[in-house]
Amino acid sequence: MRLALFKAGDLLIATLLAASCFGSFYFLWYQRGxxxxxxxxxxxxxxxxxxxxxxxxxxxxxxxxxxxVEIRQGRARIAADPSPRQYCVQQGWLSRPGSTxxxxxxxxxxxxxxxxxxxxxxx
Amino acid sequence: MTxxxxxxxxxATTHDLQLARLAAIGIALSLLESAIPSPLPGIxxxxxxxxxxxxxxxxxxxxxxxxxxxRIVGAGVLLGSLFTPGFWLSLAGGTGSLLMLGLASGLxxxxxxxxxxxxxxxxxxxxxxxxxxxxxxxxHDGVWQLLPPLMLSSLLASMATGLLTLKLLEQHPxxxxxxxx
Numbered sequence: 103m104r105l106a107l108f109k110a111g112d113l114l115i116a117t118l119l120a121a122s123c124f125g126s127f128y129f130l131w132y133q134r135g136x137x138x139x140x141x142x143x144x145x146x147x148x149x150x151x152x153x154x155x156x157x158x159x160x161x162x163x164x165x166x167x168x169x170x171v172e173i174r175q176g177r178a179r180i181a182a183d184p185s186p187r188q189y190c191v192q193q194g195w196l197s198r199p200g201s202t203x204x205x206x207x208x209x210x211x212x213x214x215x216x217x218x219x220x221x222x223x224x225x
Numbered sequence: 226m227t228x229x230x231x232x233x234x235x236x237a238t239t240h241d242l243q244l245a246r247l248a249a250i251g252i253a254l255s256l257l258e259s260a261i262p263s264p265l266p267g268i269x270x271x272x273x274x275x276x277x278x279x280x281x282x283x284x285x286x287x288x289x290x291x292x293x294x295x296r297i298v299g300a301g302v303l304l305g306s307l308f309t310p311g312f313w314l315s316l317a318g319g320t321g322s323l324l325m326l327g328l329a330s331g332l333x334x335x336x337x338x339x340x341x342x343x344x345x346x347x348x349x350x351x352x353x354x355x356x357x358x359x360x361x362x363x364x365h366d367g368v369w370q371l372l373p374p375l376m377l378s379s380l381l382a383s384m385a386t387g388l389l390t391l392k393l394l395e396q397h398p399x400x401x402x403x404x405x406x
Contacts, residue, residue, distance in 0.1 A: 107338070107340075107388070107391045107392065107395065108338045108340040108387075108388070108391060109335070109336050109337060109338045109340075110336055111332065111333070111336035111337035111338075111341055112337060112338055112340040112341045112344075115337070115340075115341045115344055115345065116340075116344060116384065119344055119348060119380055120380065122376075123373070123376045123377050123380055126372050126373045126376055127373040127377075130369060130370060130372055130373050131370070131373055200365075200366055200367055201367075
């Protein structure tokens with residue numbers, strides 16, 4: 103293919119778009135914030151907001167029984183759940199902000215929250 | 226003057242015919258493309274955009290909009306995906322890329338060719354789709370995690386279709402409107 107087909111501005115735009123593409127990989131995939139808190143939900147209601155740096159265990163109560171949430175070494179997981187297909191248990195440890203484990207039959211869920219934004223809330 | 230059913234329909238203009246021809250080619254390309262297996266949903270070459278680019282180049286923005294929208298609806302009818310989420314995503318992408326093409330037509334033809342139009346429209350297509358997905362289909366910020374790989378594939382695909390269109394237009398200089406027999 104002859105090079106004269108496209109023009110100088112095309113190269114400029116291609117470079118800019120390629121740069122923003124790599125930028126999106128960098129900012130969205132590589133350099134994501136650390137998760138700081140875990141949010142525990144029961145019947146769609148937020149029942150607890152717990153810092154990930156404190157190891158702990160909680161039980162959330164739903165229509166099928168108790169969902170056990172475990173928090174250890176800055177990560178959180180559903181350790182046990184009575185839901186029949188065990189999807190939320192199989193998700194394993196969550197460590198990224200925004201990741202969620204949802205135990206739909208038991209109507210319980212956990213979500214990790216990033217450290218951006220909420221660092222100066224006072225209760 | 227009253228027009229009756231038995232009257233012959235008003236003759237289609239050559240502009241209409243050319244537009245319909247391009248839209249038909251676009252639908253054919255869409256159907257062909259749907260048969261190509263894709264590693265991930267949402268990643269496909271977008272061959273039908275060649276037709277939109279040719280329409281933009283030869284007939285102007287309004288014709289490109291017609292060709293693109295006819296193609297989206299036509300392919301939706303033939304693939305049986307009319308009014309499914311996939312159809313709306315396609316429509317959102319098409320609208321985004323058409324708006325961008327309208328803006329990009331203002332670029333100096335001396336420095337920018339169809340390739341720029343193609344790449345910018347590809348990005349706007351992706352933006353339209355992701356925005357609709359975020360607002361309606363998956364109202365969760367996790368959608369943005371899809372951006373990097375989709376952006377890469379979109380950039381590569383729009384470069385490829387842009388170069389293909391340039392090559393096509395080079396080999397077949399703007400076809401004169403042929404009246405049908």
